Amino acid sequence: MGLTRALQDERVRRFVFDIVVNSVLATHLLPRPLRRELLRRFGFEIGTDACISADCYIGSRLVSFGDRSFANVGCTFDGNSRIVIGKDVQIGMRSLLLTATHQVGDTVRRAGEPRSEPIRIGDGVWIGAGSIILAGVTIGNGALVAAGSVVRQDCEPDTLYAGVPARAIRKLVDPARP
Secondary structure: OHHHHHHHHHHHHHHHHHHHHHHHOOOOOOHHHHHHHHHHOOOEEEEEOOEEEOOOOEOOOOOOEEOOEEEOOOOOOOOOOOEEEEEEOOEEOOOOOOOOEEEEEEOOEEEEEEEEEEEEEEOOOOOOOEEEOOOEEEEEOOOOOOOOOOOOOOOOOOEEEEEOOEEEEEEEOOOOOO
């Protein structure tokens, strides 16, 4: 009886979380600064001047945003494991950060046991629109992921990645440095 009640209570909490975070706070009618403040009050770690645009799906409080980071319209942060987004990160619209995956199962059911792994996005990263960042990936500081890329392995700092799957294209140089 107690376990059944606990499961029901968890479902209710999850339902309320989804309604508040992914419906009410995700509306286009809510100004971004107010969204940021309300998400903080709801228990999220959100840095100074970070911006989470409308229609973003945030799966849990395991997602944190660094100072001055920006998530454009319609991004998904599944939040099954920790997602740490560094400072000054730009995430293009409709990008997906997916910490959940499955083991490969047998021939009866290929999607085997579920598992999740954290994602870490370093400072100053730019993730182009429509990119997919998969479970367990770390993207190094200053890296650039081209639009539409699928990142399934770690990315070195200050490097441009593109493609499906994403691969290193070239090192990036800072034009301000001689």
